[in-house]
Amino acid sequence: MQANKNHLYLILLLLLNAAAITINIYLKLPPENILLFVTGGLFYFLFLKINRIHLKYECDYIQSGEGLSGILMIIIAARFISSNIYIILVFTIVSVIFIEVFLNDIIQQNNKEAFIYGVYTNIIISILMLYFIQRDIDFTAQYLPAAVTGYAGVTDISAYQLLGAGLIFLIIFTSLLLIKPELSLFSHGLNYFSISELNFNKLKRTAIIMRGIVFTFLIFTIGLAGGTGNYFQWDRKNRSSQIILILFLVLYSQILILISLLTGPFIAASFSLLLSYIFYYYSKRKKVYLYDRNY
Amino acid sequence: MIEITDLRFSLNNTLILNNFNMTLNDGEIIGIIGRAGTGKSVFLKILAGILKNFEGEILYNSRPLSSFTRNEINKDISYLNYKRPDNPDDTIYDFTLLSRIPHKSLFKPFSEYDLQVTEEYLRAFNLIRHRDKVLGQLSDSNLKKTLLAHTFAREASLLLMDNPTGETDIEASSLLRKNLIKYVIDGDRIAIIASNDLNFIFQTADRIIILKNGSVAVDMLPHNIDSDLIKELFGIEVIMSRNIYNGRPEIHFFPDNS
Numbered sequence: 001m002q003a004n005k006n007h008l009y010l011i012l013l014l015l016l017n018a019a020a021i022t023i024n025i026y027l028k029l030p031p032e033n034i035l036l037f038v039t040g041g042l043f044y045f046l047f048l049k050i051n052r053i054h055l056k057y058e059c060d061y062i063q064s065g066e067g068l069s070g071i072l073m074i075i076i077a078a079r080f081i082s083s084n085i086y087i088i089l090v091f092t093i094v095s096v097i098f099i100e101v102f103l104n105d106i107i108q109q110n111n112k113e114a115f116i117y118g119v120y121t122n123i124i125i126s127i128l129m130l131y132f133i134q135r136d137i138d139f140t141a142q143y144l145p146a147a148v149t150g151y152a153g154v155t156d157i158s159a160y161q162l163l164g165a166g167l168i169f170l171i172i173f174t175s176l177l178l179i180k181p182e183l184s185l186f187s188h189g190l191n192y193f194s195i196s197e198l199n200f201n202k203l204k205r206t207a208i209i210m211r212g213i214v215f216t217f218l219i220f221t222i223g224l225a226g227g228t229g230n231y232f233q234w235d236r237k238n239r240s241s242q243i244i245l246i247l248f249l250v251l252y253s254q255i256l257i258l259i260s261l262l263t264g265p266f267i268a269a270s271f272s273l274l275l276s277y278i279f280y281y282y283s284k285r286k287k288v289y290l291y292d293r294n295y
Numbered sequence: 296m297i298e299i300t301d302l303r304f305s306l307n308n309t310l311i312l313n314n315f316n317m318t319l320n321d322g323e324i325i326g327i328i329g330r331a332g333t334g335k336s337v338f339l340k341i342l343a344g345i346l347k348n349f350e351g352e353i354l355y356n357s358r359p360l361s362s363f364t365r366n367e368i369n370k371d372i373s374y375l376n377y378k379r380p381d382n383p384d385d386t387i388y389d390f391t392l393l394s395r396i397p398h399k400s401l402f403k404p405f406s407e408y409d410l411q412v413t414e415e416y417l418r419a420f421n422l423i424r425h426r427d428k429v430l431g432q433l434s435d436s437n438l439k440k441t442l443l444a445h446t447f448a449r450e451a452s453l454l455l456m457d458n459p460t461g462e463t464d465i466e467a468s469s470l471l472r473k474n475l476i477k478y479v480i481d482g483d484r485i486a487i488i489a490s491n492d493l494n495f496i497f498q499t500a501d502r503i504i505i506l507k508n509g510s511v512a513v514d515m516l517p518h519n520i521d522s523d524l525i526k527e528l529f530g531i532e533v534i535m536s537r538n539i540y541n542g543r544p545e546i547h548f549f550p551d552n553s
Contacts, residue, residue, distance in 0.1 A: 189381035
């Protein structure tokens with residue numbers, strides 16, 4: 001029954017994706033950008049896996065404030081530091097890791113705190129962006145679309161660079177698979193992890209760095225288009241549901257791009273923020289745990 | 296076999312264990328009781344390798360405990376303290392299987408034996424039909440049984456349990472008793488239970504050790520416990536009866552002893 005349901009969703013998503021991609025290409029979206037969104041979907045899939053290992057909360061990266069913070073870092077690097085994509089990438093990875101340590105390890109100790117401080121962060125960054133939109137014409141034209149499509153969508157990315165991103169995905173994915181049981185044990189905290197031969201603190205630091213790298217590639221390739229995918233995983237252990245997640249993300253990014261092409265990037269980014277909060281609200285209402293990470 | 300000689304342990308300049316001597320034999324279930332603060336939990340944590348800066352000697356199978364590597368301790372000693380796992384999304388089966396990690400090599404999958412042992416203990420604690428339920432959606436009783444299955448599934452030769460019947464229901468306590476006896480006899484293992492549940496200890500343990508002021512005050516068979524000893528050590532008047540099946544003592548409070 002569940003398998004049939006998954007197949008039906010798979011077919012429906014494929015059809016919807018085909019329709020959305022056709023419309024976007026018709027509206028002048030470069031066809032190679034579709035590959036970027038698939039790459040972004042793969043990184044989002046990794047991002048969710050790493051989150052499940054070591055996060056204390058279930059907010060997605062938009063609500064936690066990390067999404068807009070990361071995009072702001074990309075824009076700062078691109079606007080004020082260098083136009084070299086590798087320098088922007090390294091700057092963003094380092095900044096994102098710093099933000100993650102600051103937000104996740106010091107401030108956001110549970111879901112409620114993650115949500116509240118995420119709202120503050122999003123408000124502050126949105127006001128900053130509005131200020132730039134008013135004062136800086138280049139910003140609106142060149143960098144704001146990066147919030148919707150990711151920076152990779154507004155700059156020239158070669159096939160080799162995309163291949164490099166794919167290789168990084170494969171390396172991290174394989175590493176996660178190789179120590180899957182140890183990572184599961186790690187997710188239960190130090191009290192349980194003490195039976196493993198690995199060092200808890202070293203693994204925690206590695207997870208933070210890996211998450212920083214994956215998250216940077218994620219916002220580079222799909223910007224704010226990934227945040228809602230978390231709520232469309234109804235059966236995490238089923239492989240077809242993971243393919244559905246990636247297809248859903250490609251479709252979601254296509255819808256955001258369509259909105260961006262029709263109404264402009266600011267409306268599309270705001271729409272993405274709004275939808276993320278709506279999905280979060282409904283998922284919290286639906287999911288009841290007798291205890292969770294916030295006990 | 297565990298031989299403890301002149302064990303001494305201080306925490307923040309407070310002496311917790313002092314002049315602590317004891318020998319524990321294979322195949323024994325040891326019940327440790329005593330007033331709050333007499334060092335029951337500290338003693339278990341020392342044996343579990345959690346608290347290390349103790350004085351004196353602990354020989355585990357004639358080898359000093361301090362010479363054991365972390366992996367050896369993880370394989371040989373299983374410690375239960377009922378702390379809730381942090382990830383409520385794991386299933387009962389997956390969480391119990393994780394207890395087998397010390398028995399597998401890094402980068403290698405779990406063996407067929409690991410999977411069998413996991414199933415065996417899920418059956419032993421009546422959890423097999425709930426195996427795919429996630430931890431976050433379990434009742435408190437089923438969560439406790441899962442933690443018990445996780446502790447047993449290690450198949451360690453030394454099982455340490457700190458207050459295992461605390462807030463458990465009658466089914467969990469009964470399954471724990473039954474499985475403890477089977478576990479210790481089957482593998483010639485040692486189980487040490489520190490608890491405030493005197494009736495559970497009297498019905499389950501082969502030997503009772505009563506701690507007082509951080510050292511062993513009484514080391515005797517459960518059958519020899521009487522109400523005078525309880526009054527002397529715990530300061531309360533109780534009525535003792537005998538279980539009609541095994542002759543072990545059972546404690547009853549006086550009706551007006553509130």
